[in-house]
Amino acid sequence: MAGKVFFSVSMSLDGFIAPDSPEELMGTQWRELQQWVFRQRHFRENLGLGKGGEEGRDNDIVTETFERTGASVMGKRMFDAGEQMWPEQAPFHTPVFVVTHEEREPWERPGGTTFRFVGDGIESALDHARLAAGSRDVRVAGGGTTVVGYLNAGLIDEFHVAISPVLFGSGIRLFEGVEDSRVRLEQTGTESSTRTTHLYYDVHVR
Amino acid sequence: MAGKVFFSVSMSLDGFIAPDSPEELMGTQWRELQQWVFRQRHFRENLGLGKGGEEGRDNDIVTETFERTGASVMGKRMFDAGEQMWPEQAPFHTPVFVVTHEEREPWERPGGTTFRFVGDGIESALDHARLAAGSRDVRVAGGGTTVVGYLNAGLIDEFHVAISPVLFGSGIRLFEGVEDSRVRLEQTGTESSTRTTHLYYDVHVR
Numbered sequence: 336m337a338g339k340v341f342f343s344v345s346m347s348l349d350g351f352i353a354p355d356s357p358e359e360l361m362g363t364q365w366r367e368l369q370q371w372v373f374r375q376r377h378f379r380e381n382l383g384l385g386k387g388g389e390e391g392r393d394n395d396i397v398t399e400t401f402e403r404t405g406a407s408v409m410g411k412r413m414f415d416a417g418e419q420m421w422p423e424q425a426p427f428h429t430p431v432f433v434v435t436h437e438e439r440e441p442w443e444r445p446g447g448t449t450f451r452f453v454g455d456g457i458e459s460a461l462d463h464a465r466l467a468a469g470s471r472d473v474r475v476a477g478g479g480t481t482v483v484g485y486l487n488a489g490l491i492d493e494f495h496v497a498i499s500p501v502l503f504g505s506g507i508r509l510f511e512g513v514e515d516s517r518v519r520l521e522q523t524g525t526e527s528s529t530r531t532t533h534l535y536y537d538v539h540v541r
Numbered sequence: 542m543a544g545k546v547f548f549s550v551s552m553s554l555d556g557f558i559a560p561d562s563p564e565e566l567m568g569t570q571w572r573e574l575q576q577w578v579f580r581q582r583h584f585r586e587n588l589g590l591g592k593g594g595e596e597g598r599d600n601d602i603v604t605e606t607f608e609r610t611g612a613s614v615m616g617k618r619m620f621d622a623g624e625q626m627w628p629e630q631a632p633f634h635t636p637v638f639v640v641t642h643e644e645r646e647p648w649e650r651p652g653g654t655t656f657r658f659v660g661d662g663i664e665s666a667l668d669h670a671r672l673a674a675g676s677r678d679v680r681v682a683g684g685g686t687t688v689v690g691y692l693n694a695g696l697i698d699e700f701h702v703a704i705s706p707v708l709f710g711s712g713i714r715l716f717e718g719v720e721d722s723r724v725r726l727e728q729t730g731t732e733s734s735t736r737t738t739h740l741y742y743d744v745h746v747r
Contacts, residue, residue, distance in 0.1 A: 349716035350556040500728040510555035522706040525733035
């Protein structure tokens with residue numbers, strides 16, 4: 336049976352997933368947004384930050400999200416930012432398909448992450464990712480424009496948003512440009528931890 | 542002991558609390574945003590829509606929010622829209638202070654709602670409301686601009702946002718213009734019902 340197509344992001348209460356410029360990524364706000372992830376054991380070990388970290392429900396969520404993912408799709412801007420920031424052992428450990436107009440040979444990293452560059456659109460990138468993922472799920476990793484592109488195309492089955500208790504005031508919004516006329520949401524679950532609230536939705540196309 | 546200053550609103554997952562124009566208020570999206578309120582027994586009886594309605598936890602939240610409120614503050618745009626839409630027995634049943642530059646005599650409605658028009662700013666309106674509320678709480682009823690004005694001034698103690706499973710794509714945002722450098726949030730609770738997720742925050746001034 337084919338897997339699901341999903342996304343999973345951390346969002347501020349006012350709807351932002353990142354600051355306007357990558358230089359701000361290490362700022363206080365961004366850390367507040369992501370701190371429920373950064374402190375988890377799975378996240379720290381996966382990025383090679385050493386042993387240790389929390390092991391509660393938030394860690395389970397990070398681990399489950401990683402384990403269900405057989406392949407990822409991402410936009411070029413997210414890849415460009417990540418190319419500078421990921422460690423040599425990029426944290427995906429699966430095939431990753433980058434939607435881009437730039438032609439480029441596959442980029443294989445130690446640890447099982449291979450980036451492939453797809454020039455003929457988001458549907459094609461998803462087809463590649465589905466094939467690579469087999470029975471596991473495909474994660475649309477980001478950024479916001481790519482997530483909204485897949486949402487508007489009716490290609491997302493379900494998603495998880497962790498709403499962190501922080502207000503950005505400005506930055507890159509998750510749902511900018513979403514076509515409300517296309518997308519109907521069904522709330523399927525909620526759970527809160529000390530640092531964030533996890534919301535789960537199924538997506539139905541109107 | 543003086544009461545708290547709070548707000549309580551329904552927000553779409555992408556951050557909107559109302560459509561761009563009041564004519565859209567009866568549209569499908571707006572109804573989806575508010576349906577967790579519209580179906581509750583307290584809401585229906587308070588608006589004179591007759592007996593009946595749901596009586597679960599969502600109804601308790603609507604009732605508790607009403608009962609804790611000793612006075613409300615609202616912006617002029619919210620008042621102008623409401624003046625057309627509220628029934629003769631306006632649904633507040635307490636003093637309401639409208640922040641406006643327009644001079645106008647108090648407007649008393651049957652059922653205990655009296656609107657007073659305050660011309661010297663949001664702090665003055667809040668002072669009036671605090672005095673009127675006594676030991677009960679003051680609700681900043683809306684709209685978005687007024688809520689953000691009080692947030693940025695460090696005058697909100699706590700708030701409740703019901704995040705409904707709907708995407709608007711456009712409209713009036715709740716947190717537009719919030720100054721992140723002023724406001725620090727502490728998540729104090731979460732509960733979900735079948736139609737929405739209730740998030741509760743304390744506000745600390747940085």
